[in-house]
Structures are given as structure tokens and as C-alpha cells.
Amino acid sequence: MGEQLKNAIDWLFEPTRYFAGSVLLLVAIFLGRKWFSKTIVIVAIFALGTVFMLWAPSDPDFRTIITKPDNVPIVILLGSVVFFTWLAMRQAVINDERVKEGKPTLEAELGKKKVFTWPDLVYIEFICMILFTAFLIIWSLKVQAPIEEPAATARTPNPSKAPWYFLGLQEMLVYFDPWIAGVVLPGFIIVGLCAIPYLDPNPRGNGYYTFNERPFAWVFFMVGFILFWVSFVILGTFLRGPNWSFFGPFEYWDLHKLEPLVNVDLSTYFWNFVGKPKPTNPLVREAPGILSLLGFFLLVPPILGKTVLRGLVKSMGMARYNLFMHLLLWFALLPIKMLLRWTINLKYIVGIPEWFFNV
Amino acid sequence: MQKLFDAIRRSQIWRSIFRHGYPDTPRNRTLAVLSNTFLHLHPVKVRRSGIRLSYTWCMGGLTFFLFLIETITGLLLMFYYHPTADKAYQDIWALREHVPLGIMREMHRWAAHLMVITVWLHMYRVFLTGSYKPPREFNWNVGVILLVLTLLLSFTGYLLPWDQLAVWAITVGSNMARATPFLGHEGPGASLLSFGGLNLVHAGDDARFGLLAGRFVGEGALLRFYVLHCVGLPLAASVLMAVHFYRVRKDGGISGPL
Numbered sequence: 001m002g003e004q005l006k007n008a009i010d011w012l013f014e015p016t017r018y019f020a021g022s023v024l025l026l027v028a029i030f031l032g033r034k035w036f037s038k039t040i041v042i043v044a045i046f047a048l049g050t051v052f053m054l055w056a057p058s059d060p061d062f063r064t065i066i067t068k069p070d071n072v073p074i075v076i077l078l079g080s081v082v083f084f085t086w087l088a089m090r091q092a093v094i095n096d097e098r099v100k101e102g103k104p105t106l107e108a109e110l111g112k113k114k115v116f117t118w119p120d121l122v123y124i125e126f127i128c129m130i131l132f133t134a135f136l137i138i139w140s141l142k143v144q145a146p147i148e149e150p151a152a153t154a155r156t157p158n159p160s161k162a163p164w165y166f167l168g169l170q171e172m173l174v175y176f177d178p179w180i181a182g183v184v185l186p187g188f189i190i191v192g193l194c195a196i197p198y199l200d201p202n203p204r205g206n207g208y209y210t211f212n213e214r215p216f217a218w219v220f221f222m223v224g225f226i227l228f229w230v231s232f233v234i235l236g237t238f239l240r241g242p243n244w245s246f247f248g249p250f251e252y253w254d255l256h257k258l259e260p261l262v263n264v265d266l267s268t269y270f271w272n273f274v275g276k277p278k279p280t281n282p283l284v285r286e287a288p289g290i291l292s293l294l295g296f297f298l299l300v301p302p303i304l305g306k307t308v309l310r311g312l313v314k315s316m317g318m319a320r321y322n323l324f325m326h327l328l329l330w331f332a333l334l335p336i337k338m339l340l341r342w343t344i345n346l347k348y349i350v351g352i353p354e355w356f357f358n359v
Numbered sequence: 360m361q362k363l364f365d366a367i368r369r370s371q372i373w374r375s376i377f378r379h380g381y382p383d384t385p386r387n388r389t390l391a392v393l394s395n396t397f398l399h400l401h402p403v404k405v406r407r408s409g410i411r412l413s414y415t416w417c418m419g420g421l422t423f424f425l426f427l428i429e430t431i432t433g434l435l436l437m438f439y440y441h442p443t444a445d446k447a448y449q450d451i452w453a454l455r456e457h458v459p460l461g462i463m464r465e466m467h468r469w470a471a472h473l474m475v476i477t478v479w480l481h482m483y484r485v486f487l488t489g490s491y492k493p494p495r496e497f498n499w500n501v502g503v504i505l506l507v508l509t510l511l512l513s514f515t516g517y518l519l520p521w522d523q524l525a526v527w528a529i530t531v532g533s534n535m536a537r538a539t540p541f542l543g544h545e546g547p548g549a550s551l552l553s554f555g556g557l558n559l560v561h562a563g564d565d566a567r568f569g570l571l572a573g574r575f576v577g578e579g580a581l582l583r584f585y586v587l588h589c590v591g592l593p594l595a596a597s598v599l600m601a602v603h604f605y606r607v608r609k610d611g612g613i614s615g616p617l
Contacts, residue, residue, distance in 0.1 A: 070524075073472035077479075084416060084480055088487045091413065108616040110408035116388045117401040121410045128417045129424050136428070136473070140465035147455060150448045151526040153575055162532040163517045165475050165510060170531065179546050182535025193503045196486070197496035205489040207614040209414075214489065221486050225479075356538070357547040 006059060010248025013239055016342050022231050029089065030219060033211060037090035045082060061252045065238050069146045072139075074164055074237045081230050085222070091209035092218075099212070107208035158242045158255060167236030168229050174244065175337045177358045185330065192327045199324045201315040228334065263347035266292075282352045289350035293359060296333075301325035333359075400604055402612055409613030414488070418481035422509075423600065425474040429512075430593065432467040440519070442585035444578040447521035471513050478509045490614035498606040501599055508596045515588035518581060529584070530576050536567035543567060 012021065029036050053075075057063045065071065095105040103109075115121075162170050172181035205214040239246055241253035270288040271278045279285045301322055305313045313321045340346035350359040367373055368380075379390035392398045408414060440450045454464050482502065485491060491499035518529045537543040541552065542565060549560040562574050572579030607613070 070472070073469070073476060076473070077476050080476060080480060081483075084483065087413060087416075088484070092487075105616060107408040107414065110411070111406040111615040113407040114404040115407050115410070116385070116392075117403055117405055118382050118388045118391045118398070120407075121401060121405055122398065124410060124412065124417065125420055128412075128421060132421060132424065133428075136466055136470055137462070139469050140462040141460075143465070143469070144455065145465045145468040146522075146524060147448075147451055147520055148522040148524045151444075151521050151523060151576075153526065153577070155523070157523055157527055160527045160531050163514055163528050164472075165513065166532055169535070178535050178538035179540055179543070183539045183543075183546070190503060190507060193482075193506075194500045197491040197493070197499050200492065203492065206492040207488060207490060207616045209488055217489075218487065221483075225483060229479075355547055355550060356545050 006248075006250040010250050013248050015235065015239075015246055018231075018235060018239070019227075019338070022227055026222065026227060029085070030211075030222075033089050033093055037086065037093045042083065042086045045086075046079075049079070056249070059250050062250050064253070065249070069143050070164060071237055072143060074234060077230065078234060081226065085226065088209055089211070092211040095208055095210050096212040099210070105208045105210070159240060159244055161236070161240075164233060164237055167240075168232035170244075171232045171236045171240070172334065175334065175341055177356075179356065180359065185334070188327060188330050192331070195323065195327065199316070199320055199327075201312075201320075224331070228331075263341070263345045265289075265348045265351040266346060267351060269344075269346075282354055286350045286352055289348070289359070293349060297326065297329055300329060400608065402608065405612060406615045409615050415613060416480060416484050418477045418484055422474055422477045422481055423604075425470045425477060426596070426600070428470045429467060429474065432463045432470070433589065435463050436467060437589060442519070442582050444521065444581060447519065447581060451520045451522070467516075471516060474509055475513055478506050482506060485614075488614060495606075495610045495614065498603060498610055501603045501606065505596060505599050505603060508592055508599065512588060512592045512596065515584040515592065518576070518584045519588065521581060526576050529580070533567055533570050533576065533580075536570050537562070537565055539566045 012018070035041070057066060066075070091106065095107075098105055161167060169181055169186060172185060175181070176185070200217060202214055202217065204210070205217070211218050238249060241247040241251075242255045242257070243259075245257050245259050247253055247257070266289045267278065267286050271285070283290070304325070305321060309321075316324065337346070337349070340349075348358045350357065352358065378394050379387045382388045382391040389403045392401055392403050436454070439454055441447060451464070454461055485499065485502065514529070514532060518525045537545045539546045541548040542560065543549060544558070544561050544565040544567075546560075546565075549565070550558065552559040562568065568574065570580075570583075571577070572583045
């Protein structure tokens with residue numbers, strides 16, 4: 001029974017299923033948010049999580065990963081993101097319900113009353129500080145900070161991992177070259193975050209939790225934060241072993257596990273399909289990929305702007321709309337590349353290793 | 360006992376510090392906030408809706424608190440640490456072996472991890488409550504930069520123990536820099552920047568070299584990261600935090616319905 005369950009979990013956590021499962025889970029949360037925001041749901045999630053965390057470490061392979069001192073924060077991250085997503089959704093559902101009934105939001109009703117900073121606010125801050133200090137001291141007494149063998153530039157550990165909060169970026173390296181996964185996309189994440197207040201044309205939902213008044217914003221941010229950041233960090237920490245190969249939570253990190261490299265460039269597909277040898281000029285050789293990328297970035301925004309997103313163009317104006325669409329398309333490149341990798345083993349859309357220009 | 364307390368409260372020393380009575384009347388509660396250097400970051404009165412834990416999650420405050428813990432524990436750690444390749448590792452090892460009940464490094468490390476989590480959650484909360492909307496657009500931007508600074512602080516600190524974990528994590532992280540378009544020697548476009556057949560961007564002068572002060576993670580990188588970790592980044596973060604807190608106040612306090 002135990003072994004079968006472990007095998008089932010290992011099977012379920014394989015990257016494509018893990019990703020597809022996360023997407024389905026998020027969709028379920030959005031659509032069934034009334035149900036998800038019930039108290040019993042969060043109690044059940046944490047009860048199941050506790051049972052799992054009591055049972056699973058009996059497995060030696062699971063224990064090896066989970067008891068690494070630096071992995072404790074990832075468990076805290078997972079628990080707190082689940083809890084706070086639930087808490088936010090709960091308040092959004094309550095507020096949306098109240099607005100539907102013609103009542104003011106919780107924040108509007110409570111906000112009418114002002115209270116003294118001393119004692120109401122300073123006490124909350126003080127108690128938070130004391131509890132956090134106690135928590136930190138207990139944690140520090142229980143778990144020693146890691147120190148491994150002295151630095152040796154000649155001995156590369158396998159796997160070599162970046163600090164845990166950058167593992168989402170390292171996971172992207174599976175699908176993109178470092179110049180995109182490590183430089184361009186992180187740069188666009190920062191630029192995109194900074195641009196959010198100037199790109200969001202929706203004046204509603206300022207200062208209170210609501211889903212119905214800003215559904216796109218909530219879905220967009222939760223997909224970005226939960227699906228492409230937190231879940232990638234968890235994937236990179238717990239499920240990526242030697243050679244960045246995938247390992248299930250109960251799988252032994254075997255150094256010799258090899259995943260066959262059968263990935264093919266788009267140009268190879270194209271010239272095979274045409275039945276001609278690959279041209280030597282890289283620009284001609286990669287023309288199909290370059291044209292599809294140009295089409296993606298130059299044609300998609302105007303086409304959508306003239307059709308389904310006409311309302312958005314109107315409310316944002318041309319400049320903002322174009323900036324928004326280009327940031328969005330860069331973001332969309334990641335799931336597109338992931339799907340292409342999983343379905344047709346695509347390596348590069350444009351592959352010009354001569355110039356380090358691989359997309 | 361009561362007499363003793365009263366005597367203390369009436370003494371010139373006490374009254375020179377606290378210019379008001381016990382904060383149990385509206386007047387004294389107002390004065391308690393107004394006359395205190397640190398508390399006066401807060402307004403005297405706040406909206407009841409804004410200070411509930413279920414609304415703010417207290418994540419911004421905790422991030423700041425963790426920054427203070429990092430400053431104090433980090434200062435203590437600096438007394439025992441030399442940022443040189445032959446001493447760094449031994450110093451960290453000595454901290455663990457020779458200090459009974461020494462948990463400063465543990466507190467420093469776990470609080471750093473927690474700070475990354477709390478700052479993410481703070482951003483998550485601010486987004487979900489729409490608190491970046493006018494008039495708080497600028498402060499959201501300051502917050503994004505503070506978030507990046509938090510990650511950089513943690514990243515530079517990660518190298519300092521100078522063990523295998525540290526060096527290779529920084530190697531993996533900083534390897535990205537050599538793929539920077541135009542500025543990294545393995546980045547797209549870098550090969551276009553040449554002069555008379557000589558490459559202008561190569562492993563000895565590209566973005567990664569600037570970050571690490573060398574072609575690999577070595578002594579130069581250790582010193583550079585140490586200075587950034589202990590002086591440069593905290594200084595930048597402190598200035599931006601001052602701006603961040605001031606703007607929270609000036610943009611209308613903790614957000615709430617308009």
C-alpha cells in the first residue's frame with residue numbers, strides 16, 4: 001500500500017503532470033472559489049499536509065531531501081502561500097457577496113471607524129515581533145545552519161543549484177538558454193512588476209479584496225506568482241536531482257539516471273519537411289523560426305487589438321496596450337516553449353549557436 | 360511598589376524622556392505617537408480596517424523587523440569573520456564549534472530566508488488588495504526595487520561561508536551574467552562588438568567579470584560580495600525603506616477603500 005502510494009506520487013510529480021495538475025488546481029480554485037474559501041477546506045488541506053509530513057519522512061529518499069536545512073524555508077513558503085491564497089480568496093468571496101447584496105465591503109464598513117495607533121496598532125506589531133522572535137530562536141536552536149566542505153573550484157557538486165529563491169530561473173534553463181532564462185526574462189519580470197500600476201486601467205478594487213471586480217488581475221498575478229514562481233521553486237528544490245534530471249519525491253537521486261536528449265530544432269523539422277539540406281547561411285536556415293517569432297511579437301498585438309481586445313485598447317490607449325502586450329507575450333513564451341518541448345521535443349525555435357542567439 | 364513607580368515617573372529623568380503621562384487617555388495616546396521618533400512614522404489614528412491581520416498579513420512590518428534582526432545578528436557575525444579565502448571557512452566553522460549555544464549564524468540565515476518569503480508575500484498582498492493603484496504607483500515601484508535588493512542581499516550573503524554550497528550556488532547564479540546580451544562574452548550580440556578583429560567583450564571584461572572581479576568565483580568575488588552584503592546593499596535598502604515608509608504615510612496610510 002505504502003509503496004504503491006509512493007509510486008503513484010512519483011508518477012504524479014513528473015514535470016508535465018505536475019504542471020498540468022497545478023494548472024487544473026488553479027482553475028478549480030478560481031471557478032470553485034466559493035467552495036475553496038470555506039474554513040473546512042483549509043483545515044482539511046493542512047490536516048492532510050500534516051499527515052503527509054508525518055508519514056513521508058519514513059522514506060529514506062524523501063527524508064534526505066526534506067531534512068536539508070536550507071529546504072525548511074521551502075516548506076514554510078509552500079504552507080504560507082497556500083494559506084494566504086485561501087485567506088485572500090475568502091475575503092474576496094465575502095466582499096463580492098456583500099457587494100452583490102448592495103452592502104459595503106468589509107474594509108469600507110470597518111474603515112469608517114478610526115482607532116488610536118497606540119494601543120491598537122503598536123500592540124499588533126509588538127505581538128507579531130515577539131512571536132516571530134520566539135519562532136526564530138526555536139528554529140535556530142533546532143536546526144543548525146549548513147556548512148559543507150570547504151570551497152574547491154575543481155570539484156563541481158552534482159547537482160549544482162543556485163540559492164533556492166532563484167531556482168525558478170534555473171528551472172527555466174531547461175527550456176531556454178541562459179540569456180533568456182537568466183537575463184532577459186528576470187529583467188522583464190522586474191520591468192513588468194514596476195509597470196503594473198501604470199498598465200492596469202481598472203480603477204476598482206483599490207484597497208480591498210475582490211475577485212469579481214478585477215478577475216483578470218487576480219488570475220494573471222496568481223498564475224505568475226504561484227504557477228511560474230513558487231511552484232517552479234518547489235520543483236527545482238525537491239524534484240530536480242543530479243544533472244538537473246527529474247526525480248520523484250520518493251526516488252533515489254541516482255547519479256547515473258540519464259534522460260535521452262532527443263530535442264530537435266525547428267529548422268531541422270522545417271528543412272526535413274521541405275526535403276532540402278539545411279542552408280549554410282544561419283539567417284536563411286533559421287528563417288522559419290525568425291519569421292514565426294516576428295509574427296508572434298509584431299502581428300499578435302494588432303490582431304488581438306482589432307478583435308477580442310478592442311475594449312482593452314480603448315481603455316489603455318495604444319502605447320500602454322502595446323507595452324502590456326509585449327510584456328505578456330514574453331511571459332507567454334515560457335508556457336509555449338514548455339508545451340512545444342513536451343509535445344514535439346522542440347529544442348530551439350531559432351537556433352543560431354554561432355552568435356549565441358538561441359530562442 | 361506603586362509609590363516607587365510613581366516616584367520614578369515623577370523624576371526629572373523620566374519626564375525628560377517621556378513628555379506625557381501613561382497613554383490611556385486620548386491626549387496621551389496622541390502624544391505617545393507624536394513625540395516618539397520611531398512611532399511617529401505612524402499617524403495618530405488609523406482606519407480600523409487597515410490594521411487587521413487578515414488584511415495586511417503583517418508581512419511588510421515583519422520584513423522590516425527581519426531586516427533589523429539581520430542587521431543586529433550580522434553586525435555580531437562581522438566581529439568574527441574575515442572575508443579572505445583562507446580564513447572565511449575556518450571562521451564560520453569556529454562559530455559553530457567554539458561558541459556554546461551560538462545561534463547568531465543560524466538566526467541570521469533563517470531570518471534571511473524568512474525575509475525573502477515575507478517580502479514576496481507582502482507584494483502578493485499589496486497586489487491582491489489593489490494597493491498599487493493611484494495614488495500609490497510610485498511606492499509600489501520603490502517596493503519592487505526593495506524586493507530585488509532583498510534577493511541581492513541574500514544572494515551576496517550566500518557566498519560568505521565559503522563552502523561548497525556557497526561557491527557553487529554563486530557560480531550557477533553568476534554564470535547567467537556571461538550570457539547577458541552584448542555585455543556577456545557568451546551573450547547574443549557580444550561577438551558583433553569587435554574592433555579590428557579583437558573582441559571587445561571577452562571573459563576578462565564582461566558583465567560576469569565585473570560581478571565577480573575575476574573569471575571565476577574566487578578571492579576577489581568574496582571581498583566584493585562581502586562589501587556589498589555588509590555595506591552597499593544595506594545602505595541602499597535603508598534609504599529606500601525610508602522613502603517607502605514615508606510614502607506609505609504620505610499616500611494615505613495603509614490602503615483602504617477610497
